[in-house]
Amino acid sequence: MSDLNLSAVNSASARLLPDRAGIGLKPEHFEAILETLPAIGFFEIHAENYMVEGGPFHFYLERIRKDYPLSIHGVGLSIGGAAPVDEQHLNRLKLLLERYQPELFSEHLAWSTHQGHFLNDLLPVPYTQATLARVCEQIDSIQNRLGRSMLLENPATYLEFSESSMSEAAFITEVINKTGCGLLLDINNVYVACTNHQRHALDYIRALPLDAVGEFHLAGFATDYDSDGSLLLIDSHDAEVAPQVWSLYQAALALTGPRPTLLERDDNIPSLPILCAEAKQADLYLRAARQTKGAYHA
Template identity: 60%
Template sequence: MMNIAMPPALRPATQATASSLPHRAGLGLKTEHLREVLSERPDIGFFEVHAENYMVDGGPFHHYLGLIREQYPLSLHGVGLSIGAEGPLDLRHLQRLAALIERYQPQSFSEHLAWSSHGPVFLNDLLPLAYDRPTLDRVCAHIDQVQSTLRRPMLLENPATYLEFRRSSMDEAEFIREVLRRTGCGLLLDVNNVYVSCINHRRDPLAYIDALPLQSVGEIHLAGFAEDTDSLGDRLLIDDHGAPIDNAVWALYLRLLDRIGPTATLIERDNQVPAFSVLHAEARQAEQLLHSARRPA
């Protein structure tokens, strides 16, 4: 398939359609909860799955996801496109992603502002970028290619980072603003990533949020983090998705809702996954905050 860049005149309009998820709280769908979800049909706004777990033709994952998709809105979250990589995108991966989106017609598709491949080597991590003009051009070209192939706009997620490049010529919020302006993609604002990165780099999380193009936020992520110390004894937060959401992240989320109003919000838990009832309780907490938030004039 030939990949044609999305015309610049069409890009601003895509921000409003990058996500059609309901303004409710959703959960990441875990295999250990599949039967419970189908039997109990809990009151959940939507479910989200990692695209790479479903890039096969059949099997039990597709069986259960097909049944759940009949009952709930779906968000598809990619972790393997390596949008920030120096090399070209993996066309086979992109075509498998396109087939998956055609199959399930999710209300949202998102990926990370990160890289995880170099040549033929794939690294099982989401690695940080240098925020400079060559990286900006490359990321924008890759996003244009993704959106053209998928025939829909995507959401780009802000990263959690632990180091920065000396050669960066712009800060992260400025870089994200320019990517969204040039490509018309939307923003998946991960509040936990904001808090983790800002604590690690000694910045103000609220100032970071205020520097982003908040009108482009199509989905919010909330998660827990682990805490350690670095070699100098300073506080180091790790985005491990293995703990309950921290009170500081809840507080930052509430401040964000004050700025943008009710927005689809996902509770992420990928490690140390508890009983479904525990995650459902966090979703209800987010839902209460969503219901109390007012859409800004």
């Protein structure tokens, strides 16, 4: 980790999310949340939805933030891209973080911009030494600019680069070691990617720097088939968490102990009570992990 990046990490907020389950904050639920104050560990927002000065999103978030911890998740920094991080985007992000002082901030190991154009997707990167140097430089720059450490999320992937010279887990480990960032371990992404590439999901998790896990993500996936008829899973965020993902989550908790856990739903969004019930299921697993703390072997 560079000296400049160490300064950024040391100035990060001392507050942390509770080791409980949270849900994504959706406009469909703004008023119901304020009326009922559900027993949720935290809320998470996508930063890009709040990069304006005012409007109804800020009106409700300012009120909800008074009662709940907050995680802010970015989808637009394009950390894996060839170009430097967009300074205007980074400035807007810094203003948002200063305004709400979230307990955690996270972003994706992916790229979404090219030659000034934004692509509405999170695209994979080749795992090479050149990519590693570029990603570490980007993360150092982001952490220094924001004055806080961040979590990096493992991707859901559907193809791989032939020029990759290291595994994804080894790449992520190197990034964390060199930058001091943390890991957002998306269990659904692990299951999707490992199924698509015919790898063992728990072996992948064991190969990661599990002490760096600051948050879990859980979500639903869709099932499809590729051109040769092979099973293809899509990280769709439009369904409840699958039983296979719940099982993998329990196995991960046995390795890490309890961590803040987000239930993601970005399409086909159900009512607030349904989302809260799913979060309660995660809380049951977190409570069991808490009761067996000290028996973990990462």
